[in-house]
Amino acid sequence: MKHLFLTTSILATCLASATQAGVVEERKAKFKENVAILRAIQTQIGEGDFEAIAAGGRNIADWAIKMPDYFPEGSESAGALDAIWLNFDDFQSKAAANNEAALQLEQAAGTKDAGRIMAAVQKLSGTCKSCHRSFKSN
Numbered sequence: 728m729k730h731l732f733l734t735t736s737i738l739a740t741c742l743a744s745a746t747q748a749g750v751v752e753e754r755k756a757k758f759k760e761n762v763a764i765l766r767a768i769q770t771q772i773g774e775g776d777f778e779a780i781a782a783g784g785r786n787i788a789d790w791a792i793k794m795p796d797y798f799p800e801g802s803e804s805a806g807a808l809d810a811i812w813l814n815f816d817d818f819q820s821k822a823a824a825n826n827e828a829a830l831q832l833e834q835a836a837g838t839k840d841a842g843r844i845m846a847a848v849q850k851l852s853g854t855c856k857s858c859h860r861s862f863k864s865n
């Protein structure tokens with residue numbers, strides 16, 4: 728009986744760490760998607776595809792809301808600094824600033840004005856960098 732209990736708890740530990748590995752992969756995939764969205768914008772302006780730019784802004788904004796949930800305690804990784812869990816309030820407020828700037832990009836897309844869109848992109852990138860400076864290694 729004791730043996731069975733031990734086996735069960737080892738299994739539970741393995742499952743927990745498999746879940747953490749999953750969450751690290753998922754958040755990295757979302758961050759890569761952010762880069763792809765930002766890179767596509769210049770071309771989309773050229774093509775006049777403002778719908779796509781708005782959708783990209785919305786996608787980044789939605790991810791920013793969920794982002795803190797993808798950094799549960801114990802989900803350390805090479806890219807994530809411990810500072811995240813030591814100062815989670817600040818991490819969350821930087822994610823909120825990212826959300827706000829992404830929504831502004833969505834709005835700027837509605838104006839179909841290249842200058843305003845690129846200004847919103849700059850501002851949004853600033854919120855990515857601001858979080859990376861405090862919480863991302865390399």
Ligand code: HEC
Pocket residue numbers: 751754755756758759761762765787794803804805806807808811818819821822825851852854855856858859862863864
């Ligand atoms: C609130 C904090 C925060 C914000 C905002 C944020 N990031 Fe990150 N980002 C991180 C952290 C932390 C990591 C490291 C994740 C890991 O390796 O586990 C990361 C990783 C990345 C990576 C590397 C992914 C990989 O494959 O290793 C890229 C690229 C990236 N972010 C781009 C962006 C872009 C673009 C934005 C803005 C649109 C953004 N990030 C906004 C915190 C943030």
